[in-house]
Amino acid sequence: MMVSVTVKLLNFRLILAAIVGLAGLFLSGAIHGEEYIEWEADGYSIPEPLGGLQGDPVRGRAVVIDRDSGNCLACHRMPIPEEPMHGTVAPPLHGVGSRLNEGQLRLRVVNEQRVNPNTIMPAFYKRPGDYHRPHPAFRSTVLTAQEVEDVVAYLMTLK
Amino acid sequence: MTKCFMQIVPFALLMMSGSLFALEPQSSYELLSEDLKQMQDDDFANPGMMTVDRGQELFQKPGFNGKSCATCHGDNGEKLDPEQIAAYPKYDSQRGPVTLQSQINQCYADRQEEFPMLYDADELIALETFVRYLARGEKVNVDISGSMREHYEAGKEIFHTRIGQRDMACVHCHEMYAGQRLRGQILNQAQINGFPIYRITNGTIMSLHEKYIGCYGTLRAMPYEPGSQEYIDLEVYMNARGNGLPIETPGVRH
Numbered sequence: 063m064m065v066s067v068t069v070k071l072l073n074f075r076l077i078l079a080a081i082v083g084l085a086g087l088f089l090s091g092a093i094h095g096e097e098y099i100e101w102e103a104d105g106y107s108i109p110e111p112l113g114g115l116q117g118d119p120v121r122g123r124a125v126v127i128d129r130d131s132g133n134c135l136a137c138h139r140m141p142i143p144e145e146p147m148h149g150t151v152a153p154p155l156h157g158v159g160s161r162l163n164e165g166q167l168r169l170r171v172v173n174e175q176r177v178n179p180n181t182i183m184p185a186f187y188k189r190p191g192d193y194h195r196p197h198p199a200f201r202s203t204v205l206t207a208q209e210v211e212d213v214v215a216y217l218m219t220l221k
Numbered sequence: 222m223t224k225c226f227m228q229i230v231p232f233a234l235l236m237m238s239g240s241l242f243a244l245e246p247q248s249s250y251e252l253l254s255e256d257l258k259q260m261q262d263d264d265f266a267n268p269g270m271m272t273v274d275r276g277q278e279l280f281q282k283p284g285f286n287g288k289s290c291a292t293c294h295g296d297n298g299e300k301l302d303p304e305q306i307a308a309y310p311k312y313d314s315q316r317g318p319v320t321l322q323s324q325i326n327q328c329y330a331d332r333q334e335e336f337p338m339l340y341d342a343d344e345l346i347a348l349e350t351f352v353r354y355l356a357r358g359e360k361v362n363v364d365i366s367g368s369m370r371e372h373y374e375a376g377k378e379i380f381h382t383r384i385g386q387r388d389m390a391c392v393h394c395h396e397m398y399a400g401q402r403l404r405g406q407i408l409n410q411a412q413i414n415g416f417p418i419y420r421i422t423n424g425t426i427m428s429l430h431e432k433y434i435g436c437y438g439t440l441r442a443m444p445y446e447p448g449s450q451e452y453i454d455l456e457v458y459m460n461a462r463g464n465g466l467p468i469e470t471p472g473v474r475h
Contacts, residue, residue, distance in 0.1 A: 200441040
């Protein structure tokens with residue numbers, strides 16, 4: 063009798079642990095947005111889209127403007143006249159789509175520090191563990207892989 | 222001969238770029254609008270003076286054993302030496318680098334037989350504001366020789382380390398691109414000669430370590446505690462980096 067009750071309790075605990083663990087996995091997925099996708103640079107370029115995703119320039123433009131997301135206008139001047147006060151820290155991005163190809167743009171959005179270690183530009187998509195002392199609410203890449211592709215697609219329209 | 226010269230030129234240029242980043246210290250006061258400059262300069266308009274007054278009251282308030290700061294240092298702190306105030310943080314062989322605030326706290330605990338206050342307690346910030354105000358105009362002069370050197374270097378390391386998800390270091394905005402615009406905001410050199418400051422945006426007085434915590438938040442980084450060794454080292458480095466700037470406490474800033 064005692065044994066069977068203990069076994070039942072143990073089983074119940076196992077099931078509970080499994081449920082909690084799965085819920086945790088699911089939630090952590092929700093918090094961090096998505097699984098990190100490894101990428102590899104070929105020289106100063108990442109020729110292949112992250113995870114083979116297709117970018118959308120219209121969404122990319124929104125990411126570029128959003129102060130809590132890409133916030134590119136903090137430093138770069140861009141052909142987005144409806145937004146006031148573009149930053150003067152970084153090079154203007156007018157015509158950047160003709161100066162750099164898609165793969166070169168992708169590496170610069172993902173991790174410009176590979177091109178210039180002294181750059182002020184944050185890495186928008188490096189291994190989450192490689193950010194130093196991130197706040198617990200921000201233990202992820204700045205942009206998702208999809209957002210990176212959207213931004214690259216938008217930059218490619220700046221001819 | 223020319224060939225040899227041509228080989229030296231690029232190296233000489235590289236070495237020069239290092240010295241280009243070593244800016245002349247400039248107080249962020251210089252970047253304020255005329256209105257805000259006037260507000261800071263006029264004691265009747267400067268809201269930070271309310272904290273100075275509060276600090277002075279606390280300075281004269283007797284502690285557990287009936288003594289107050291004023292008992293030794295004079296009713297208006299006239300026996301304190303502005304030159305010494307401008308020399309903080311100072312190195313103590315037992316306690317390491319001692320900030321003005323920790324010195325006030327230690328003195329308060331020892332001489333008034335009180336429990337020490339928490340770092341950045343309101344009363345402590347008020348006392349620090351009052352004492353530092355006594356040295357207004359005195360040039361910051363922090364000695365980083367001897368054992369202080371390693372704390373200066375540790376602070377410098379923090380200043381140059383990328384933090385948080387925003388993945389930037391203090392040096393990027395406040396040295397490499399000082400004077401440039403980040404959206405609508407002109408980047409200052411992050412000189413700390415006006416601290417504790419009155420912040421117009423918050424409508425409150427703000428200590429240096431509270432400001433550090435604010436910056437860490439902006440960079441989406443996990444801040445250190447007020448009074449932590451990291452922030453004290455940073456305070457040592459940033460003071461020494463601005464040696465020669467006049468103390469402006471209470472500074473008025475956005």
